[in-house]
Amino acid sequence: MSEVDFEPQHSRLFIPNFLSLNECRELEFIHKSSSTVGYRPNVFSTTLSHLIATNSSHFVIPFIPIRERLKDRLEEFFKCEYELFIEFTGLISWSKGASIGWHSDDNRPYLKQRHFSAVCYLNTYGKDFTGGVFHFQDGEPKSIMPKAGDVVMYTADDHNIHSVDEITEGERLTVALWFSRDGSHDEDKKLISLLSQHLLHKNLADSYLPLPASCNMYWFSLGQASDCQFGFNICWARLHVLGYDIYISQDSGDDCDVSDLLVKPVHLVRGSELLDQEFVNIMHALQVVHFYCWKGSALLNKVSNTDSKVVKVTDVQREKISGILAAVAAWEDYASNLSQQIHLQFPFWKMHESIYNVQLDEPCSSNKR
Structure with missing residues (x-):
């Protein structure tokens, strides 16, 4: 059509x-x-x-x-x-x-x-x-x-x-x-x-690691009031819908509220298995999991070449989460590449006060639409 x-x-x-x-x-x-x-x-x-x-x-x-x-x-x-x-x-x-x-x-x-x-x-x-x-x-x-x-x-x-x-x-x-x-x-x-x-x-090496905004921006309740007692964190909920939960080290303390949990290092859990891969915060984990959902079929081919870092929590073995290990490296490559692009293109955007696709192998004057 x-x-x-x-x-x-x-x-x-x-x-x-x-x-x-x-x-x-x-x-x-x-x-x-x-x-x-x-x-x-x-x-x-x-x-x-x-x-x-x-x-x-x-x-x-x-x-x-x-x-x-x-x-x-x-x-x-x-x-x-x-x-x-x-x-x-x-x-x-x-x-x-x-x-x-x-x-x-x-x-x-x-x-x-x-x-x-x-x-x-x-x-x-x-x-x-x-x-x-x-x-x-x-x-x-x-x-x-x-x-x-x-x-x-x-x-x-x-x-x-x-x-x-x-x-x-x-x-x-x-x-x-x-x-x-x-x-x-x-x-x-x-x-x-x-x-x-x-x-x-920003250091280019860590410029792609996410930093969550304030807790109330991720808090969903029926009335959508940030001070509502009943509701849930949408980052956590999106992980849960995909079959994952998060584990936070006991060193983090038992009296953490949701805003603390957003910015603390976490591990992913699926079923009875804990992935021994630390993420800098819940949003980092969420980005890797959704990247895996996007690129899963291509990443599965790399799982066999990835060192297993799955720790059994119980004797009951459930669905493997080792595919996430391949997603961690692939997500880093993807995010790092985008981060390099934005650092290279930003001087041109700033010069022209316009965000556009810069062809870096062409003269600057030809890049402005």
């Missing part, structure tokens, strides 16, 4: 298979290993500024070609070449119970600078989640059933009032970009300022 302009007034565009499946999986890995509780109940989000603040700025790299392709295609279709600035880039997932009523993306006074929206679907309706169908109030298509790789672009005005059905099962994942004609809302300038602060004193 080719891209479709649904409206004669050119207010929206649908493009199937805009992202590759691997791009979708990579962004899913980043989100599920980095997200915080979101801006409304049962919603989780990962912004580029949050990645920078948690020492995961290297994860910005996979977004760059996607942002450029989306911006170029949107400007071309809406005939506003070189007029737009990216106001916001974020990964957003909706879990069971999340929904949104009819609205347009600029219907609040503080969002009047928002002129266009682009939503890329990273997983598929009916396979990864149920519910979550996207509806336009008027015009065609009346509804969009999300499919991994598809994108819808539209004007953020009353031509495109829309809603999203309640999620009934699973987790609906998207990457959302909002665009503005107002340069004062340019996301890149703000991100470059944050990068200047965070990269200034």
Whole structure:
């Protein structure tokens, strides 16, 4: 199916298979290993500024070609070449119970600078989640059933009032970009300022080890109030869903609260087996586990070449977790490579106040779009 302009007034565009499946999986890995509780109940989000603040700025790299392709295609279709600035880039997932009523993306006074929206679907309706169908109030298509790789672009005005059905099962994942004609809302300038602060004193060797944000950003409760007694830490919960738990040394003390547990070294447990591999904190462990989920089939071939470091906790042997050992080294290679790229490209971004894909083998002057 080719891209479709649904409206004669050119207010929206649908493009199937805009992202590759691997791009979708990579962004899913980043989100599920980095997200915080979101801006409304049962919603989780990962912004580029949050990645920078948690020492995961290297994860910005996979977004760059996607942002450029989306911006170029949107400007071309809406005939506003070189007029737009990216106001916001974020990964957003909706879990069971999340929904949104009819609205347009600029219907609040503080969002009047928002002129266009682009939503890329990273997983598929009916396979990864149920519910979550996207509806336009008027015009065609009346509804969009999300499919991994598809994108819808539209004007953020009353031509495109829309809603999203309640999620009934699973987790609906998207990457959302909002665009503005107002340069004062340019996301890149703000991100470059944050990068200047965070990269200034970072050693390249450990610049990819994550540092969790404050505890309340990972605390999920029905009311989503950070001081609510009942709830759970979403980093821990995502590990649990995948069949893992964490073990913290007795030296850490028995009176630790959740905020302490986030930043203390941990080990992974699966069933009755303890992996004798120390992670710097729970987010480090979570990133390795989700990297393994993304790259698992390729990593399994390396397991036989990896020294076993599994300690039996009991005599009952359950599912092996030695595949994680291969993921540790592969994750380090992946994160280190991204970290090197961001250190090499950052001087060019800072010079031009714009985040873009730098071709380092070409003259600097040819790199600015």
